[in-house]
Amino acid sequence: MNIVYVLVPLSLVLLAIAIAAFFWAVRNDQFEDLDTPALDILDDDEDRTVDERRSARSGESGP
Amino acid sequence: MSRTLAESSGTGAAEADLEACFHCGEPVPHGSALTAEIGGRPRPMCCAGCRAVATMIGASGLDSYYRFRDALPSRPDVPDAAGRFEAWDRDAVLDWHGRDAGDGRLDVTLVLENVHCAACAWLVRRFLTDHAGVADARLDIADGRLRLVFEPHRAPLSRLAAGLAGLGYPPHLDAPGADAERDRNERRRMLRYLAVAGLGMMQVMTYAIANYLGAWQGMDAATEQFFKVVSMLVAVPVALYAGQPFYRSALEALARRRAGMDLPIAAALLIALSASVLITLFGHGEVYFDSVVMFLFFLLLGRFAVLTARQRAGALGTALARALPAQARRRTAEGAESVGIVELRPGDRVLVSAGDIVPADGTVRDGRARLDEALMTGEAAPRPRAVGDAVLAGSVVASGQLEIEIAATGRETALAGIVDLLDPARRRRPGITRLADRMAGVFIGVVLVATAVAAAAWWSVDPGRVVPVMLAMLVAACPCALALGTPTALASAARGLARAGLLTVEPDALEVLPRVTRVVFDKTGTLTRREFTVDEVIASAGRASGEILAIAAALERHSTHPLAAAFRIHDTGLEASGVEVHELGVAGTVDGRNWCIGRADWVGQRLGIEAGGAGAASRIVLADRGGELHAIGVSAGMRRGADALVARLREAGIGVTLASGDHEGPVAEMAGRLGIDDVHARMRPADKLALVESLRARGEIVAVVGDGVNDAPVLAGADVSVAMADGAPLAGTQADLVCVGTSLDAVIEAFAHAPRVRSVIRQNLGWALAYNVSVLPLAALGWVPPWAAAIGMSASSLAVVLNARRLAGAERR
Secondary structure (H helix, E strand, C coil), X not given: CCCHHHHHHHHHHHHHHHHHHHHHXXXXXXXXXXXXXXXXXXXXXXXXXXXXXXXXXXHCCCC | CCEEHHHHHHCCHHXXXXXXXXXXXXXXXXXXXXXXXXXXXXXECCCHHHHHHHHHHHHCCCCHHHHHCCEECCCCCCCCCCCCCHHHHCHHHHHHHCEEEECCXXXXXXXXXXXXXXXHHHHHHHHXXXXXXXXXXXXXXXXXXXEEEECCCCCCHHHHHHHHHHCCCXXXXXXXXXXXXXXHXXXXXXXXXHHHHHHHHHHHHHHHHHHHHHHHHXXXXXXXXXXXXXXXXXXXXXXXXXXXXXXXXXXXXHHCCCCCCHHHHHHHHHHHHHHHHHHHHHCCCCCCHHHHHHHHXXXXXXXXXXXXXXXXXXXXXXXXXXXXXXXXXXXXXCCEEXXXXXXXXXXXXXXXXXXXXXXXXXXEEEEEEEEECHHHHXXXXXXXXXXXXXXXXXXXXXXXXXXXXXXXXXXXXXXXXXXXXHHHHHHHCCCCCCHHHHHHHHHXXXXXXXXXXXXXXXXXXCHHXXXXXXXXXXXXXXXXXXXXXXXXXXXXXXXXXXXXXXXXXXXXXXXXXXXXXEEEECHHHHXXXXXXEEEEEECCCCCCXXXXXXXXXXXXXXXXXXXXXXXXXXXXXXXXXEEEECCCEXXXXXXXXXXXXXXXXXXXHHHCCCCCCCCHHHCEEEEECCCCEEEEEEECCECECHHHHHHHHHHCCCEEEEECCCCHHHHHHHHHHHCCCEEECCCCHHHHHHXXXXXXXXXXXXXXXXXXXXXHHHHHHCCEEEEECCCCHHHHHHCCEEECCCECHHHHHHHHHHHHHHHHHHHHHHHHHHHHHHHHHHHHCCCCCHHHHHHHXXXXXXXXXXXXXXXXXXXXX
């Protein structure tokens, strides 16, 4: 059972790390927008600007 | 505001044969051939506004929006954004509204209309961040606030704003102030409490389970003590940190010598915590660190939900900003310039023309116009205003032009005066004691008395067991299920109502709803529709009515008369040439024929024909020199569901009152059509408030349904209030429930389901109370081992949550 005396303090350290990480996330606005990031990943041409997309579209022929 | 897809697909079988607009989901009028290309295919569009927005979305390469969205937008107005925001680039405006974000960047908060779902937020953010010079754009879909960090010289604010308006999200500058910042800090603080309590709960629970299993299988005393100490090391800081909201509000209640709801909570937390600490350090027996932290976590969860709902209702300053225009035209020596509203000073002269919103209170110095003050006074018909007349900020110019000398701006206006009525009205609102509070009060009293009796009894039997037994009783009585019973039921009911088209801002309202004895309705915009629509077409000479409406729309497109808006959805893109707009009608050439549309006598006079005919006097007449003569009936009809709602209320024995700012005539007519006997006309905002207060003094529980700025104070002062989402934003901030969509059906739904909500709450509280009370004597006798208490507590909480879920499921349509 002696391993408990190692594992439990270890879990306390992990708890402290988890709380610190969460505080960091809150401070850096990670919880301000919970809705749009889920959609970003579905978007294919994320890095293109409006103008690039417009020119890409005008170059398309048909659907 | 949003209607869910589920709802729109369920509405009216009568509309099933019509094609739905790809953008807004409304039925496409017969004969309309508008399309927009989305995803490489032409899609049906119901009106020019939808087509403009859809085309812009498609052309920006953001058509993924249509795949992502899960709520339909409202039908947009035809965007005519050019020049509407040019004053937003002025230094005075940017200085007032913006904050320096370093590197030549500016941080500005805008409030967007029509924000519904994640797809809206995605669309707005992608659109903005695709512009060079925009560093960051975050849209909160809860309240429509957009935080924009940008470089003004690379990406002018006016251009970004015009683009947003083109996408169908007209922006407003948020009133500067700490509101947004304070809200955000509050939200962040709550999130931190919640996270600490949640993580701490899980951690303490693992140690507790080790101890429970240890008690079952045998564990040596040293290890058990070790787990207790570790639990204490986690639970004490967690409970002290995350419980702060409760300790603080309990202290405030004490300072004001009033027993608040948080006082027993704070006391229970601290008593259980300190007793467990004492046992851990000096005694032996059970500790309840896990229960303390878990209780705290569930309480915080409820608080967080309430906080976000309250912030969602929006700040007053924001609502005021939305009632006023983006900019004003100020008269200068050379002509006129566009300036920000914040630059206006008393004595300045501003110019307004048809479609504009009056930016400040003042006096007319030149011109004539008809002003629509419906949102301000409740008067339905636009009123003529000429030189010397006073005008109010927030009125809409229906037709004509005015030069106004400003008398008061900002906080000094009549509009702001109405806002000042809100606070006292809110404060005088009766404290309807909630069922849960009453039961919790009784319950806590019973627990405390029983604990004292048991402690006294054990003192004479075995003093060593006094503290463990007291604790066992307090924890067995842990009102988890009691605390969860009401909020879970209300949350489920709110989800169900949201599907029907009613957003819940103040969940407690659902509890009060079934006890309502009288409903006070506003007329204009609430029982009546806000906009005019075509209800009949009397055709002559064999033309199809769709064709007639298309011709009418082509002509009326050029008119700013309020009635002209009725034809907008019949616009098929047909063009008119040589258009002349007069005060009483429009003349122009469509398809080679010279048409006139307008009031019958004007059309008759102009064409030299007899345009009178049967009933034509009350209709709009469309005629040409070739002998065609059609009459079109246009009215601001009753809102869909208004008659059914009034009938249902009367059936249920609930009194119905009509209180309107409009004149006796139209008010009496509406009351007659709906069969309402208790009628009050010409009510100012303060009169309405006084009326509701006198009703309440007679012992009635009053619900108010309204939409305008003038309704805001009475909404704030009612027991339950419902605002129409298409009304003034200010009314929305004061309402407990917001009715989205164009019908009142959702309000019928709310009244129909309110008794069920109440009965589920009663069941939940009854069950929780029965469980806790029956465990109490066992705990008093020292017969409840900790593992049994834990299982019992979880099971009773689970039962309560599952029971509440029935409310959300049953209301699916």
